[in-house]
Amino acid sequence: MPLYPLRFEPIFTTNLWGGRRLPAFLNRTVTHNDPIGEAWILSDVEGSPSRVADGPLAGTTLREVFAADPGRIVGAAQAPRGRFPLLLKFLDARQELSVQVHPNDAQAALLGPGKFGKTEAWVVLERDAATSRLFAGFAEGVSANDFRAALATKTAPSTLHSFTPNVGDCLFLEAGTVHAIGSNLLLFEVQQTSDITYRLYDWDRVDAKTGQPRQLHVNEGLACADFGRGPCYPVGPAVAVSNGVRREGLVACDYFTLERLTSAAPFRVGAANQCRAVVCVKGHGELESAGARYPIRTGDVYLLPAEVGAAIVVPATEVTLLECGLPI
Incomplete structure (x- = not known):
């Protein structure tokens, strides 16, 4: 299947x-x-x-x-x-x-x-x-x-x-x-x-x-407990804005990557042959993959298997997603 x-x-x-x-x-x-x-x-x-x-x-x-x-x-x-x-x-x-x-x-x-x-x-x-x-x-x-x-x-x-x-x-x-x-x-x-x-x-x-x-x-x-671990501060995101899409790189560690994407225009999530999970934390719209569309709204999580690869988010309102990935 x-x-x-x-x-x-x-x-x-x-x-x-x-x-x-x-x-x-x-x-x-x-x-x-x-x-x-x-x-x-x-x-x-x-x-x-x-x-x-x-x-x-x-x-x-x-x-x-x-x-x-x-x-x-x-x-x-x-x-x-x-x-x-x-x-x-x-x-x-x-x-x-x-x-x-x-x-x-x-x-x-x-x-x-x-x-x-x-x-x-x-x-x-x-x-x-x-x-x-x-x-x-x-x-x-x-x-x-x-x-x-x-x-x-x-x-x-x-x-x-x-x-x-x-x-x-x-x-x-x-x-x-x-x-x-x-x-x-x-x-x-x-x-x-x-x-x-x-x-x-x-x-x-x-x-x-x-x-x-x-x-x-x-x-x-x-x-x-790591007693050498001093104060932990919020991360300074790496921000890139292109074609109406704001992408913020938040975390890249040995276990996961985390990025925040915000846009009112359609934008791509995921990547070819890679596994990603996208979590909607604001707004709603649709997720388009292989010609089919899936509703996405605040609180939804979609797992994009490596076999599926990238997908397109089509916002109905401005949407903010968190995208989690696996290091390769």
Whole structure:
């Protein structure tokens, strides 16, 4: 069966720090009133695979599509242990997330086969100017002993570099960077296919459902924390404007590339024989590929398999897309 641009149904997760913005942002409904912290929009994480939303492969999981012939999906890019290597999600932080850290590949491999580290990047979609903060890396001069002492006195956030983000800011976080997402933020995140998080401090809160604090992983987190990692600042995008299309290069690392494209005129996404995922974060229109058109609107993600290659976005209004790629 020929492949085509694959759109996926989001997987919503309930989190005590979450809000209620994500279903409407993704043009979906949910049948419960619990706080929703994340929407996984492209996932090959064990136990949480994305499912194709429409077309001949509707209902098929990303795992099943990928396992049939990985090369048709990723082309010449690497797929460690036969898994799609990226996890894409939206986050709605009504409250602060924990102060946390993620392992690198070598540290994660010690946990067992099929475990990967977590290098990630965020893009700020909405924020509250009065209350929103991002915490990323240690403040200047903070040592490992300073941080350990702050954990003991429950003042860990004060040891981290923090700032009020602007809408559009992109932050790149290598594995080992101690970080936290503050309150009243809506973010897009791209990361390695990994769900390993070590909580170091959780703002002394209690889970209303259990009446207990959430589990911390202080020893594991300290073993993974990079104490040489100072303040992390928003990236300075490489901007190019041509034919009405604004292209911003945000991240190019060993695990993924991230670019932001904005235009009211038709423009190309993807590339021949390369795998890309495009995520609409503003506006709506259509995606044209091989003579067929597919609707695309805020919150949609389309996977463009290497077999499909490039496609054309035809905006109905000005559209902003985030395009994630795999290094070759």
